[in-house]
Amino acid sequence: MLLQTSTTVEPFLGPEFQASYEASQVVILPIPFEATTSYRKGCQNGPEALLEASVQLDYYDDELDRETWRDALVHTHSYIADTRSLPPISSEKMLEVTRDTVSQLIQDGKFVIALGGEHSITTGIVDAYRIALNEPFTVIQIDAHGDMRYEYEGSIHSHACVMRRIIDMGLPTLPVGIRSLCKEEADLIKAQSIPVMWAREIAKNPNWIEQAIAKISTPRVFITIDVDGIDPSIMPGVGTPEPGGLSWYGLTDFLRRVFETHQVIGCDVMELAPVVDSVVSQFTAAKLVYKLIGYQANVKR
Ligand SMILES: [Mn+2]
Helix, strand or coil: CCCECCCCCCCCCCHHHCCCCCCCCEEEEEECCCCCCCCCCCHHHHHHHHHHHHCCCCCEECCCCEEHHHHCCEEECCCECCCCCCCCCCHHHHHHHHHHHHHHHHHCCCEEEEEECCCCHHHHHHHHHHHHCCCCCEEEEECCECCCCCCECCECCCHHHHHHHHHHCCCCEEEEEECECCHHHHHHHHHCCCCCEEHHHHHHCCCHHHHHHHCCCCCEEEEEEEHHHECCCCCCCCCCCCCCCECHHHHHHHHHHHHHHCEEEEEEEECCCCCCCCCHHHHHHHHHHHHHHHHHHHHHC
16 A cells, blocks of 8 residues: 555554454554644654553553454554655655555445544544535544634645644534643634633543533544543653643543444544653553543443
8 A cells, every 4th residue: 555664563452463454453553653743743653652661551441341353353554654764755645645554444344543643634534424424423522722723834735724624624623631632723613613622621620521422413423532622641652741631540431432422433532642761651542542441342242
């Protein structure tokens, strides 16, 4: 496939848990693309760090009372749109390769969990679902930032514009955990009545999960998780850390309810930028991916 690198991928959970592509139900798609990061760089190293950390996960999930891997055959795809190797890839090319790869995975009936890489990649992923499905779906955005700028630092494909590109596709969105945005984004949220679940409200409102679920207007949803939506105390490895994010249990309880109440068509986990001398971020992100696989298998069982 296009723009694959020769870098060998470490399969999620390790080589002994790698299902064949044909047999797999879940495909992990690592996309180590980074071009428009504006503050702390390093998200192109996120997918590899997450996959390496996943080998250390315990396979038994106490919440779901099972070994998730037994119920979900997982295949890890090779890297695509990899900016760690030359020649440089444009954002436009990355979006094309991402869209084409995800389109093939959808066609083959796979449940896709993409790993970033910068958040702008999500435009290409969501576009593949928009083309494949003939009905609108809601994009649930876990994020510290609005990401709704029309353009940023001269690019409409900046990480800071990803949700604006999705809104421009005509898809409804549900931003969750937002605590940093500009006036342009605040005005857009008001003008389009975008149902934001603000981080400061989540922190004080014990009923926020059911209130958020009630705001989803479509049976199908796509979940995009910018890991900076999580509190930086358990997720310091991000490009733009913001205090006051989602707790582990707040996030996972919310995700479980989304899987129970809606048909999740696909997910991504973006913007992991590992820090030196700490594995907290990549291990938390790896466990989050295992939770997504578990919640998906749980509703299918
Ligand atoms: Mn983001």
